[in-house]
Amino acid sequence: MEIEIEYEGSWRNSFLSGSNNEPPPKGGRKFVASAKAINANKGLIAAEVTKDTILGILSRLIGDQRKLYQAKGARNFYFSDIMPKIKFIDLPKADCVTQELVYLRNFNKSTDQQSFTGVVSSGDRAKAFSDVFSNELWGIVYLSVDELYEHFLGKGVTFPERVYCPMTVVDQVSSLKGEKIKVDEKHLELIAYFSSFNGKFHPKHSELLGKSFDVVQLNLMGLLVQFQKLKAKYDMSSASSKNGTLRGSVDYKSLSVRDFVTAYSDCRRKSIYGAPYTYKEIVAGTGRTDHKLVKKNGKLIITIDVDMNRALEIQSLIKCAGVSAFKVGKKGLAYISEIRV
Numbered sequence: 001m002e003i004e005i006e007y008e009g010s011w012r013n014s015f016l017s018g019s020n021n022e023p024p025p026k027g028g029r030k031f032v033a034s035a036k037a038i039n040a041n042k043g044l045i046a047a048e049v050t051k052d053t054i055l056g057i058l059s060r061l062i063g064d065q066r067k068l069y070q071a072k073g074a075r076n077f078y079f080s081d082i083m084p085k086i087k088f089i090d091l092p093k094a095d096c097v098t099q100e101l102v103y104l105r106n107f108n109k110s111t112d113q114q115s116f117t118g119v120v121s122s123g124d125r126a127k128a129f130s131d132v133f134s135n136e137l138w139g140i141v142y143l144s145v146d147e148l149y150e151h152f153l154g155k156g157v158t159f160p161e162r163v164y165c166p167m168t169v170v171d172q173v174s175s176l177k178g179e180k181i182k183v184d185e186k187h188l189e190l191i192a193y194f195s196s197f198n199g200k201f202h203p204k205h206s207e208l209l210g211k212s213f214d215v216v217q218l219n220l221m222g223l224l225v226q227f228q229k230l231k232a233k234y235d236m237s238s239a240s241s242k243n244g245t246l247r248g249s250v251d252y253k254s255l256s257v258r259d260f261v262t263a264y265s266d267c268r269r270k271s272i273y274g275a276p277y278t279y280k281e282i283v284a285g286t287g288r289t290d291h292k293l294v295k296k297n298g299k300l301i302i303t304i305d306v307d308m309n310r311a312l313e314i315q316s317l318i319k320c321a322g323v324s325a326f327k328v329g330k331k332g333l334a335y336i337s338e339i340r341v
Contacts, residue, residue: 010295089301131239176216
């Protein structure tokens with residue numbers, strides 16, 4: 001028997017991880033159509049018609065509304081004995097294959113990493129930049145490598161008076177990115193000193209001798225060590241997080257602009273409620289190519305190689321279920337145009 005199906009507006013991209021052919025993981029299938037996920041996957045995930053799609057359509061047509069993995073796992077799955085006999089041909093119309101830009105809602109409560117988080121507070125939240133210790137703490141990021149050594153392992157340095165705010169610290173740290181040094185004995189001694197305060201910094205620091213090293217790491221390690229040392233001298237509560245570390249998610253390898261500025265802002269992070277579903281890439285010989293949601297119109301021909309009695313039984317089940325319209329894949333509209341036995 002042959003079942004001929006006409007469909008329009010069938011979406012041919014997938015927005016979720018996994019498939020309906022397997023039980024969903026705890027917490028549900030992950031949304032993989034966010035801008036970050038699309039870039040990580042290096043493209044949009046295509047979802048063409050497969051044998052599982054056909055089994056799902058046939059189950060729907062005879063009135064079985066269970067998920068495919070539930071139906072296939074049950075003893076009474078109607079098509080279990082004839083699955084190898086089911087074939088199909090997908091015939092999309094060449095002039096009706098389109099790419100459309102759509103805006104997808106995202107309910108994962110993600111936040112925009114590049115957005116403006118609010119006006120930096122001049123009150124208690126930003127007191128750490130005008131407190132009695134501010135010059136000694138934030139001045140660390142302005143020191144050169146030699147000055148860092150002199151401050152921590154030498155006679156000390158004098159910090160010039162500066163006006164500090166989150167953005168001046170961020171700008172200074174950003175200016176250090178890309179600068180590198182070749183680690184010598186003096187640098188190794190400084191790194192070993194920092195690691196004595198926190199073993200996570202560089203537990204195998206002796207292996208760094210003669211290798212290239214990021215200058216910004218030295219300043220950030222120095223900033224974290226200076227924070228710990230100043231605790232014995234000042235009340236550091238205005239710069240401390242709830243767990244006693246330096247507020248603003250400062251790491252010895254990097255400083256997150258968003259997290260750091262947000263820690264001293266009056267506004268919360270801006271939530272992301274969705275994004276355009278698109279991916280841009282440079283194709284050799286073509287230039288920049290914009291990939292968007294693919295929609296197709298066409299015809300689907302399902303062939304089931306069974307005897308006459310079974311074919312008539314399937315036809316009867318379809319008529320009794322009375323499914324007038326359904327989907328091929330995701331979204332769109334489909335209907336049976338003809339059944340041939």
